[in-house]
Amino acid sequence: xxxxxxxxxxxxxxxxxxxxxxxxxxxxxxxxxxxxxxxxxxxxxxxxxxxxxxxxxxxx
Numbered sequence: 494x495x496x497x498x499x500x501x502x503x504x505x506x507x508x509x510x511x512x513x514x515x516x517x518x519x520x521x522x523x524x525x526x527x528x529x530x531x532x533x534x535x536x537x538x539x540x541x542x543x544x545x546x547x548x549x550x551x552x553x
Contacts, residue, residue: 525538
């Protein structure tokens with residue numbers, strides 16, 4: 494199983510994967526920003542990347 498995954502990775506071209514990941518990331522961030530309740534979702538997303546100990550003390 495692992496050998497098949499390694500073989501499949503060698504077939505994937507970075508010129509295709511990098512733009513695809515970028516498009517998906519931009520699409521996800523657009524959805525987060527433009528969707529209803531965007532401020533709260535964006536705050537949660539930022540807190541998830543910062544970690545629990547680096548956030549603001551609003552909830553304390």
